[in-house]
Amino acid sequence: MARLLFRLDSDLVYTESVRSAEQQIREIYRILYGEWGAQHWWPAESPFEVVVGAYLTQNTAWTNVEHAIAHLRAQSLLDLEAFRTAPLATIEQAIRPAGYFRQKASRLKLFVGFLDRRYAGSLDLMFAQPTARLRAELLELTGVGPETADSILLYAGDHPVFVVDAYTRRLLERHGLASPSATYEQIRQLFEQSLSDVKTAQTARASLQGAGHQPSAMSTRPRPPAVQTFNELHAVIVGVGKRYCSKRNPDCSSCPLQTLLPSP
Numbered sequence: 309m310a311r312l313l314f315r316l317d318s319d320l321v322y323t324e325s326v327r328s329a330e331q332q333i334r335e336i337y338r339i340l341y342g343e344w345g346a347q348h349w350w351p352a353e354s355p356f357e358v359v360v361g362a363y364l365t366q367n368t369a370w371t372n373v374e375h376a377i378a379h380l381r382a383q384s385l386l387d388l389e390a391f392r393t394a395p396l397a398t399i400e401q402a403i404r405p406a407g408y409f410r411q412k413a414s415r416l417k418l419f420v421g422f423l424d425r426r427y428a429g430s431l432d433l434m435f436a437q438p439t440a441r442l443r444a445e446l447l448e449l450t451g452v453g454p455e456t457a458d459s460i461l462l463y464a465g466d467h468p469v470f471v472v473d474a475y476t477r478r479l480l481e482r483h484g485l486a487s488p489s490a491t492y493e494q495i496r497q498l499f500e501q502s503l504s505d506v507k508t509a510q511t512a513r514a515s516l517q518g519a520g521h522q523p524s525a526m527s528t529r530p531r532p533p534a535v536q537t538f539n540e541l542h543a544v545i546v547g548v549g550k551r552y553c554s555k556r557n558p559d560c561s562s563c564p565l566q567t568l569l570p571s572p
């Protein structure tokens with residue numbers, strides 16, 4: 309089947325058409341969410357805990373982050389005021405299981421400094437800013453790339469942005485929906501366009517299939533339907549990446565998305 313090229317910003321992404329790519333993404337969501345249900349991301353008790361987790365999860369497995377978060381919780385350091393006044397060395401030791409602990413501790417302190425200077429120490433005030441403006445500010449912070457910024461915006465601040473990670477990119481490439489040269493921004497834009505009118509209701513029901521977590525204070529607080537959709541789609545894509553779409557040996561024959569693979 310002939311493929312057409314289309315443009316998102318300046319680079320090329322290929323598929324049969326923009327409309328087809330958007331339909332495929334909606335279908336991916338329909339299949340995975342139908343299969344696994346609500347994933348209850350992000351597992352945290354407060355927006356600050358989400359911010360901390362978004363930094364800690366860089367370059368490490370979530371299980372290591374859980375250990376670091378447990379240490380912080382045991383020392384009451386998931387409270388913004390306590391974190392602000394704690395010595396850097398105390399934070400470093402607490403988050404040691406997450407790896408790169410010195411770098412991550414100093415970057416988290418930088419974030420708190422930014423919050424204090426710019427928003428009088430208020431996460432509510434920070435998250436009340438327009439999405440594009442706040443995103444640009446977060447991206448200026450040392451150690452905050454697009455995935456971390458968007459995780460903070462979506463999961464801690466309920467801003468309607470889609471988080472693109474390595475699993476997302478791999479899935480799109482394997483299904484012929486994006487070229488390897490597609491940028492983070494192009495993929496983010498494609499997902500946000502595809503899902504802008506898809507509404508997902510929140511549910512308290514727990515599903516530990518896919519990449520599901522137990523319900524938490526953050527995963528059950530009310531949020532807009534579009535935010536909920538971006539939240540769930542990112543989570544189920546992580547689920548498919550962990551369970552089936554590995555880097556070297558994808559298990560397509562068992563994967564719920566097998567029917568969507570392009571013909572060879």
Ligand code: SF4
Pocket residue numbers: 479482483548552553554558559560561563564565566567569
């Ligand atoms: S495992 Fe195969 S079918 Fe599943 S998402 Fe990856 S490429 Fe698609």
